[in-house]
Amino acid sequence: MLYAVLCYDAESEVNAWSKELDAKVMADLGAVNQRYAEAGKLGPVARLMPTTAAVTVRKGATDDIIMDGPFAETKEQFLGFFVLDVETLEEAITFARELSAVNPANGTYEVRPLQYFNPGVPIT
């Protein structure tokens, strides 16, 4: 069974960490990752940029609505994610709009750049 483990925290506090503390936390997390990666059990790992770097694509009445900032509703739930390697934010937004166009649901796509990415080992 594949599992996604999602990390939540108050970013105003995490962003206020000193560089040294941040590096230490990343190293400690990395050590845990390492053990699971060596056992062939860990896929991609990502750290997202602050929510201020996000834009959110939503279906509007006539056209998509693209808003600055993260997804902020609580009545919808986190259902899935994609990792995309493109040159510009514009391209990433286009991808999100294409997903939205073929998705009959009224969901929202938040486009958030990654700060750190490790593709991990192949898992199936």
Added chain:
Amino acid sequence: MTELAWIDLALTSARPQAMGALLRYFRDLDMAEEAYQEACLRALKTWPDKGPPRDPAAWLIFVGRNSGIDQVRKRARHQPLPPEEVLSDLEDTESDLADRLDGAHYRDDILRLLFVCCHKDLPATQQIALALRIVSGLSVRQIARAFLVSEAAMEQRITRAKAKVGAAGIPFETPDAVARAERLGLVAAMIYLVFNEGYSAGVPDKADTPFCAEAIRLARLLLKLFPAEPEIMGLTALLLLQHSRLAARFDKDGQIVLLEDQDRSLWDRSLIDEALVLIDKAIRHRAPGAFQIQAAIAALHARAKTAAETDWFEIDLLYQTLERLQPSPVVRLNRAVAVSKREGPEAALALIEPLADKLNGYFYFHGLRGGLLKQLGRYGEAHEAFDRAIALATSSAEAAHIRQHLDSMQRERAAAEK
């Protein structure tokens, strides 16, 4: 992380929100600060036992407000208590309070708190000191050290700034869209001042100058409150880009390393990436502004893998746009650097010579002028310009940098005379 470190971090990050709300309740900076201090003391006592509250800012506001009201009551002991309906909402539970303090409320509270530091009668240094003291919560000692003045002098400076702000009257009405935009512009400029104070201090020892990191924290906070403001994206991006070069800006002896000589592998890629995204976001709004353009210029430097690959043509164009938007001799001076790379020192010199009157007291003017004259082989004039720059240098690193120029010029001259 130790418990104390965790609490300290939570208090620091909740401070602007809590102080902003307490200022709204008490309409007085000193009272708001006292109430906040009291709430922090109680947090230090109760959080270790009871665990952290779910929303530290709401907790601090609730406790701070009650302790402040206690103080008011004690002071007004001989006066009749306020009518019951005013007091009745003191019994609100913490969760009620949290519900009422929605995002919009927080937003104007924090903006107001930042805005009172930008009072037009306050000189830049006092604006910076006040913001770092009240909004960021740096100690007077930390601020005094960065400004190279005694703690007592800084204390006095901050007290005077507070008195001026208080006398002018703090605006408590909810701002309309125009007033809000105006406040936002002034606050953005103030945050940039805070950053520049740290940046130009030129102290490679970062622990002593938390100003840059603090300015970035404030810019991010502002962007979170106003997520669709392209100029705030620009400001944040600009600060991130300038800060990304921190590790490369000084050599091991503390001497300035020029942008073109910096080891680009020392630049902080993750700050650069974040800034590039923010610029992409800002461009979507098609509402260019001074911060966005400056960020775009900084981004062109950040994108160049080597100094030789810098897109000086685009940088020159961006400076021209900036000049149209915000004509200033300093912008022209910066543009001259791009022109010197594109067209040579002669063209750049022609561009800056008319600025001599306005920028006569400006270190960078004489530094750049000296550099251009030196390139043209006009050593005598270059020497004079460098001497003038050294006299105007505001840090030893700046002066040392110009002396390096003089030394290399002497070597060039000696070689030329052989």
